[in-house]
Amino acid sequence: MDTCKACNTKVFFTSDFSDVCLCKNCANQIKLSSWKDRNFASMEELVNTKNNILSIISSNPNMTKIKKSVEDYFNDYIDSGFITSLDGKAGQKLTIFNDHCIITTKNEIKRDELINRFDEYIDHDLDDEDDDDEIKAISNIGRLGKNLLRGNIVTTGISMVAESMINEKQKERKEEKAYELSRRKAKGLISLGDRTLNLKDYSKVETYYAANKLYGYVQFIPKGKKSTDMFDCDYFFYSPGVFGHNINIKKKIEQLKNTLNKMISTLPSKTEDDVKEVKEEDSHKKNTNDNFIEIRKYKELLDEGIITEEEFNKKKKELLNL
Numbered sequence: 001m002d003t004c005k006a007c008n009t010k011v012f013f014t015s016d017f018s019d020v021c022l023c024k025n026c027a028n029q030i031k032l033s034s035w036k037d038r039n040f041a042s043m044e045e046l047v048n049t050k051n052n053i054l055s056i057i058s059s060n061p062n063m064t065k066i067k068k069s070v071e072d073y074f075n076d077y078i079d080s081g082f083i084t085s086l087d088g089k090a091g092q093k094l095t096i097f098n099d100h101c102i103i104t105t106k107n108e109i110k111r112d113e114l115i116n117r118f119d120e121y122i123d124h125d126l127d128d129e130d131d132d133d134e135i136k137a138i139s140n141i142g143r144l145g146k147n148l149l150r151g152n153i154v155t156t157g158i159s160m161v162a163e164s165m166i167n168e169k170q171k172e173r174k175e176e177k178a179y180e181l182s183r184r185k186a187k188g189l190i191s192l193g194d195r196t197l198n199l200k201d202y203s204k205v206e207t208y209y210a211a212n213k214l215y216g217y218v219q220f221i222p223k224g225k226k227s228t229d230m231f232d233c234d235y236f237f238y239s240p241g242v243f244g245h246n247i248n249i250k251k252k253i254e255q256l257k258n259t260l261n262k263m264i265s266t267l268p269s270k271t272e273d274d275v276k277e278v279k280e281e282d283s284h285k286k287n288t289n290d291n292f293i294e295i296r297k298y299k300e301l302l303d304e305g306i307i308t309e310e311e312f313n314k315k316k317k318e319l320l321n322l
């Protein structure tokens with residue numbers, strides 16, 4: 001039998017949070033089930049919930065015993081910056097903190113699957129010059145045929161066959177090459193395990209889902225890039241269900257997009273300050289170096305007897321800011 005930490009009643013069945021044991025009645029009073037182990041839509045909602053629960057606690061004398069535990073519980077959440085997490089049902093989990101996200105890809109099989117699916121979204125660039133040996137060979141046969149049978153009706157037939165063979169081969173090769181290239185790039189984007197995205201590096205988040213595709217995605221667009229720069233962006237994949245009818249996950253994804261865009265737009269633009277800091281640091285270093293050179297010069301003057309020991313020490317103090 002356990003004892004309720006708030007009202008000291010002995011109970012068989014308890015509702016717990018952290019290491020606090022509560023009877024059903026006390027748990028209900030502080031609406032435990034509404035906040036325990038919950039994902040919050042935003043930091044604002046988390047803080048509001050904390051304040052709300054604390055005000056219930058302070059209006060009930062029994063509850064003051066657990067006030068500190070409740071505070072700690074919420075503060076742990078707030079300190080970590082954790083906001084929410086979502087399993088996309090496509091082998092990836094997205095965890096959102098107040099200034100970064102972690103995309104976790106669970107295993108190699110799921111990752112390969114996502115790389116294949118990502119390929120369906122890519123416009124392959126087939127304009128690369130192709131100097132494939134096999135194509136050259138066919139092309140030469142075509143030319144040879146043309147030269148040998150010039151003037152003959154057969155010529156046209158052979159060279160036409162050769163030409164269509166070349167075109168077919170060329171197309172195949174280009175497609176293969178583009179496919180390989182995009183797979184290699186996609187492999188870099190969809191990394192196994194945790195991938196951390198610092199939200200200050202991104203300008204916007206967009207979502208995409210096509211009914212004829214198995215997976216949709218949340219696209220993180222870096223500053224200075226567009227959504228069409230597919231390989232420069234980062235992705236979180238989700239599955240809207242077998243028939244594309246999982247409204248619930250699509251709704252959640254849209255909410256996440258709004259949360260993320262709101263967070264991105266309100267994040268302090270650190271970059272300017274960072275640059276300034278680095279510059280200040282550099283100029284400080286430069287000044288210090290200049291001062292050392294100056295001191296050496298004065299030391300030379302001292303050694304040569306041009307200035308006195310006293311004058312040198314005075315100058316040295318000045319330059320070292322002593």
Ligand SMILES: [Zn+2]
Nearest residue numbers: 004007023026
């Ligand atoms: Zn109780």
